[in-house]
Amino acid sequence: MRIRATVAAVSGALALSAFAVPAAHAATTAPNVTFSNMKVNSGKAITIGATSIVKVKATYTVTHPSTVSLSNIDTGPVLYRGTSAESADTQVVSDTPGTCTTANSTTVNCSATITIPADELWNSDAGTWKTGGLAVNRTTHAMKWQNDLGTIPVRRAAKLTADATPEPVKKGATLTVTGKLTRANWEKGTYGGFGGQSVKLQFRKAGTxxxxxxxxITSSSTGALKTTVTAGSDGYYRYSFAGTSTTSSVSSAADxxxxx
Incomplete structure (x- = not known):
């Protein structure tokens, strides 16, 4: 998998952007902190277009013994796929250490930004990711990774079109509605047809x-959509796709x- 130099110490990880993660020193003790209340993108799915660079906010809480100072410890959120944030094949760490405010002598509340560029993702990366935390002692370079703080869907963005013809049309005549469903191909940086998907043709009467x-109907192997209806009254036609676990929902512009 691809590795950025800034996080090359995280062996085997697809690390898209991160605050400085130094090489671990076995003889040092990991920071004595605990992460909780991790929330990424307000809990909403992260949708990434074919060439997008998506930035999302993460908030979290760090607790520590009153005898432990955080003045020399950097913390940040981690998104990953697999059983462990440290050894994950696909992993994203926050751009910079979190910015924290003190709640009391043992607790701080923090926020950080995570950047995910589409061109460093495989299409197979779409799906449910896990959230975790990383703490780094700036002096000793010791690290603590914390797993399983929650989950977040990461989805390929979808696009959808609709075109009703003929326009205008006589009442009772046949109206043909065509369109196409596509989704982001992160590996190619383009949108490709999304076939075999259930798509709804919807109508909104003028004035409502x-x-x-x-x-x-079901999209063709190329994502094409085509169906007919009987024209009854003035109004707007659109196609609507509910999405999947790996692809975002989308509705076309109305025609x-x-x-x-």
Whole structure:
């Protein structure tokens, strides 16, 4: 897997961006801190486009014995896939150490930014990631990794189009609605057709605000969509995709049809 030089000490990790992580020293003692209340992107799924560089905020709490000072300890959040943040094949550490405010003599509340560039992801990286924490003693270079602080979905962004023809159309005539469902290919930096997916054709009558589902169709192997309906009244047609565990939900822009 690809490794950035700044975190090359994290052997085997796909480390996308990180605060300085030095080589570990076996003879030193790891920082005596504990992470909790880790929340990344406010708990919402992280959606990444084909060429996006996505920045998300993480907040967390660090507790420590009153005899331990944090003045020489950097902390930050970690996103990873696998059983361990330290040995994960896919891993992202915060850009810089977290910024913390003191809650009491043994607790600080922190925030940090995590940057995820699409061009350092494999398509297979989409799915559920875990959250963890990393603490580094700046003097001894000792590290503490903490696992299993929560989960966060990381999804490939989807795009969807809709085009209803003919326009205008006579009432009772056949209206054809075409479109295409695509999703981000992180490895190629493009969007490719997403086939075999259930997509809803929806209609909103002019003067109203609510869409209703007309029918559900399946995208072709290239992501193409095509179906017909009977024109009844003026309004807006769109396609809507609910998403999957690896791909974001999306609705197309609405296409207005004048029924005469």
């Amino acid at each position: 605000t609510t869409y209703t589902t007309v029918k559900t 207005y049809v004048d029924v005469q």
